[in-house]
Amino acid sequence: xxxxxxxxxxxxxxxxxxxxxxxxxxxxxxxxxxxxxxxxxxxxxxxxxxxxxxxxxxxxxxxxxxxxxxxxxxxxxxxxxxxxxxxxxxxxxxxxxxxxxxxxxxxxxxxxxxxxxxxxxxxxxxxxxxxxxxxxxxxxxxxxxxxxxxxxxxxxxxxxxxxxxxxxxxxxxxxxxxxxxxxxxxxxxxxxxxxxxxxxxxxxxxxxxxxxxxxxxxxxxxxxxxxxxxxxxxx
Amino acid sequence: xxxxxxxxxxxxxxxxxxxxxxxxxxxxxxxxxxxxxxxxxxxxxxxxxxxxxxxxxxxxxxxxxxxxxxxxxxxxxxxxxxxxxxxxxxxxxxxxxxxxxxxxxxxxxxxxxxxxxxxxxxxxxxxxxxxxxxxxxxxxxxxxxxxxxxxxxxxxxxxxxxxxxxxxxxxxxxxxxxxxxxxxxxxxxxxxxxxxxxxxx
Ligand SMILES: [Zn+2]
Ligand SMILES: [Zn+2]
Numbered sequence: 001x002x003x004x005x006x007x008x009x010x011x012x013x014x015x016x017x018x019x020x021x022x023x024x025x026x027x028x029x030x031x032x033x034x035x036x037x038x039x040x041x042x043x044x045x046x047x048x049x050x051x052x053x054x055x056x057x058x059x060x061x062x063x064x065x066x067x068x069x070x071x072x073x074x075x076x077x078x079x080x081x082x083x084x085x086x087x088x089x090x091x092x093x094x095x096x097x098x099x100x101x102x103x104x105x106x107x108x109x110x111x112x113x114x115x116x117x118x119x120x121x122x123x124x125x126x127x128x129x130x131x132x133x134x135x136x137x138x139x140x141x142x143x144x145x146x147x148x149x150x151x152x153x154x155x156x157x158x159x160x161x162x163x164x165x166x167x168x169x170x171x172x173x174x175x176x177x178x179x180x181x182x183x184x185x186x187x188x189x190x191x192x193x194x195x196x197x198x199x200x201x202x203x204x205x206x207x208x209x210x211x212x213x214x215x216x217x218x219x220x221x222x223x224x225x226x227x228x229x230x231x232x233x234x235x
Numbered sequence: 236x237x238x239x240x241x242x243x244x245x246x247x248x249x250x251x252x253x254x255x256x257x258x259x260x261x262x263x264x265x266x267x268x269x270x271x272x273x274x275x276x277x278x279x280x281x282x283x284x285x286x287x288x289x290x291x292x293x294x295x296x297x298x299x300x301x302x303x304x305x306x307x308x309x310x311x312x313x314x315x316x317x318x319x320x321x322x323x324x325x326x327x328x329x330x331x332x333x334x335x336x337x338x339x340x341x342x343x344x345x346x347x348x349x350x351x352x353x354x355x356x357x358x359x360x361x362x363x364x365x366x367x368x369x370x371x372x373x374x375x376x377x378x379x380x381x382x383x384x385x386x387x388x389x390x391x392x393x394x395x396x397x398x399x400x401x402x403x404x405x406x407x408x409x410x411x412x413x414x415x416x417x418x419x420x421x422x423x424x425x426x427x428x429x430x431x432x433x434x435x436x
Contacts, residue, residue: 016249016260024258026244026251030370031431033242033251033258049241049434050370054256085396092399100395113412116419117391120384154254154269161381161422164388170335171388177332178324178393182403185396214255218268 025211027052055211062140062216068204069129075197076126076165082190085172089183097190098122125163125201131156135213145220153213160205166198243434250275253431280429284355287424292348295417302408303390309402316410317341317386339385340414347383347421350376351428358432369433376425383418387411 025034030050039045045055058064080098087094102118135153138146146152172194176185244251250259254271263273302314315323317340324333350372357363364372390411397405 021249021258021260024244024249025256026249026258028251028253028256029374029430030434031243031245031251032434033244033247033249050367050430085392087396089399089403092402094396094398096392096395102391103395113387113391113407113415116415117387121388150268150270154271157254161377161426164381164384167382167384168388170382171385172392174332174335174385174389175392175396177329178389179397181327183397210255214257214268218257221268 025054027054056209057212058207058209061207061209061212062136064207065204066133066136066140068200068207069133072197072200072204073126073129073133075193075200076122076129078193079190079197080122082193083188084190084194085176086186086188087179087183088186095188098194120162120164121168124159125165128156128159128163129204131159132208135217139216139220144224145217150214150217150221153210153217157210163201165194165201169194169198241434243431245275245431245435251431253429276432276435277429280427280432281355281358283427284351284424287420287427288348288351288355291417291420291424294413294420295344295348298410298414298417301410301413303386303410303414304393305406305408306397307404307406314408317414320386336386336389339383343379343383344417344421347376347380347425351421351424354428354433359435366434370430373425373428373430373433380418380422380425384415387415387418 023036025036026032027034027047027050029052030047032047032049034045034047034054036045036055039055039057041057041059041061043057044053046053082097083095084097084100085095087096098121102114102122131152134146135149135156138144139149172191179185244258248261250261250263250273251257252259252266252269252271252273255266255269257266257268259266259273261275265271266273299317301316303317303320304315306313306315317336321333321337321341324330324336353363354369354373354376357369361369390407393405394407397403
């Protein structure tokens, strides 16, 4: 529970004015209504009813998020193209990259699954990070947002459960145990890149505070609208 | 504090955005901040929950009957189902990994089908679980459901790694597709559920 968010006590009138609405937030998970107040970096406003984190700002969040997202994208490129695992059994060698793991399903009936695995461990994580960079990079130094920034960030938020890099890593561990009896497996550079990617993604999600991003987008949208209105009234 | 004592966007006659939390006057259709469609409570949410639930169940049946892995070596040729894979790991003494696969591929999917059905049936009935417990159950289902995908990745890695043409090959079986679909459909089912309705009087 945080002192920086106050439960809304009086129900508002049927037609409340927009300025009053702007200071209200409803918990997305349980609909509890709150009056927002400034929350300091590293403090958190938590829904008193269901425990969901509503606001959790961090200092210099945008630049840190962008740095972590770009790092994750670079690690992902390394993880895709470099050899991932090297398998040797009775004098024979086999190497697989993440790309090979994706293409393993590419013959016949298995094509759809190949597409799904590629989407879950490569395309969706990369798309999500790119959308976040697209949204935040122009706003980092106080500049205007790029067109459709709100849509981009909303899509990034919706994609989060479908980015499964960390689950893939557990799958790798299980696969290693399964082949341990018949072959020796050596992790390649891509394996370590992938481990780094998972760690960086966890740090990234920890610094990310959606409410701060939405407020930044809304401020710019409001400014853009009033500038457009001013221009229209002059004409 | 009884749930009724907590003011909500709905009791205040307003609509909260489930994507970004911004609050709007009734009749607003799209969130002006994030662009998400607004609804105080979506009357068709439960229909979508059940539709994805049944779709997930239908593809979960072949996922358990047909092979996940088709292994061919010089001396051995066999097909392994999900349960067969767990039994095989137990036979090798890999108890921990056997438990991980049993948990991710059998316990989580079955538990998820039961939990979503229970929530959808008892959304207004708090006789067995109170609002807090129901809300927590939904949060756990949403958090843990995606981890079932482990076995699909295991199959992908094994199939790409074990390719010693004449000596040993592992190929994915049809169950890998239906299991992946089942995980995706039940994730969509859990996402369609509107947990705000748990707290309504
Ligand atoms: Zn809440
Ligand atoms: Zn919104």
